[in-house]
Amino acid sequence: MDSESFLRERLIDVGVDLVKSEGSASLGLREIARRAGVSHGAPRRYFPTHHALLSSIAQRGFQELGSKCAAAVAGAPSPRAQLRAVAGAYIGYALECHGMFELMFRHDLLDSERHASGERRLRESSLPQFERIVALVARCRAEQEAAPDSSTPPAVTAAALWANLHGIAHLWARGSIQLALGDEPSADATADQRLDRLIATALDAHLGPVAA
CATH class of the missing domain: 1.10.357.10 (Tetracycline Repressor, domain 2)
Structure with a gap:
């Protein structure tokens, strides 16, 4: 898996863990990015909208x-x-x-x-x-x-x-x-x-x- 694919899957993994532990209201882009250890703008490189990340x-x-x-x-x-x-x-x-x-x-x-x-x-x-x-x-x-x-x-x-x-x-x-x-x-x-x-x-x- 290349670094781009790895980071994309990492963002989804963090979102899955977050929604299971804290509920769907916790799934903000900034919080997912923070827990993934990337800049708050990084998710936009892989998911054009917040909804696209939530869907994944x-x-x-x-x-x-x-x-x-x-x-x-x-x-x-x-x-x-x-x-x-x-x-x-x-x-x-x-x-x-x-x-x-x-x-x-x-x-x-x-x-x-x-x-x-x-x-x-x-x-x-x-x-x-x-x-x-x-x-x-x-x-x-x-x-x-x-x-x-x-x-x-x-x-x-x-x-x-x-x-x-x-x-x-x-x-x-x-x-x-x-x-x-x-x-x-x-x-x-x-x-x-x-x-x-x-x-x-x-x-x-x-x-x-x-x-x-």
């Missing part, structure tokens, strides 16, 4: 999420089990890397033409994650004799399920679901078990319950 940082998040989802489905025996594994990996990543997760779904980065400047657009990293869910929903439908709202396109069902999972992650991270359900540490299930129940309920709502 967020792409790392989608790469990490994609790897976690791929690993999660490796041992899952059926499309339904794979979808449940992807859902668990998705929510798990959201809770583990909340700042990165927030950055990844900023609309101004996802749907940005003017900030692309020759860089790979962020939506080109995000859409494959959604397409993975659509494909699994379609496979689940194919294995079910009677799925609820089977006339609804798989993409629409996948979008509703995705919104459901995203909402679970968002509300759980803030303690809202725990407050609403009255979940206490002394309850009969661990946090992971309660989250798994929520995921199973979301799948049942959008795909129908698993046949006995």
Whole structure:
């Protein structure tokens, strides 16, 4: 790797560490440059806009999420089990890397033409994650004799399920679901078990319950 490429990757690495430790609001150009040990104007040599750097940082998040989802489905025996594994990996990543997760779904980065400047657009990293869910929903439908709202396109069902999972992650991270359900540490299930129940309920709502 040449020195130019090394410094570009160094700026992204610093941004990734910063967003994971201090949140997306911490990602100023000057702070990233300071932590990378370069002048405050150096990032402009590699990223024409602040958005271009933020998009490159967020792409790392989608790469990490994609790897976690791929690993999660490796041992899952059926499309339904794979979808449940992807859902668990998705929510798990959201809770583990909340700042990165927030950055990844900023609309101004996802749907940005003017900030692309020759860089790979962020939506080109995000859409494959959604397409993975659509494909699994379609496979689940194919294995079910009677799925609820089977006339609804798989993409629409996948979008509703995705919104459901995203909402679970968002509300759980803030303690809202725990407050609403009255979940206490002394309850009969661990946090992971309660989250798994929520995921199973979301799948049942959008795909129908698993046949006995």
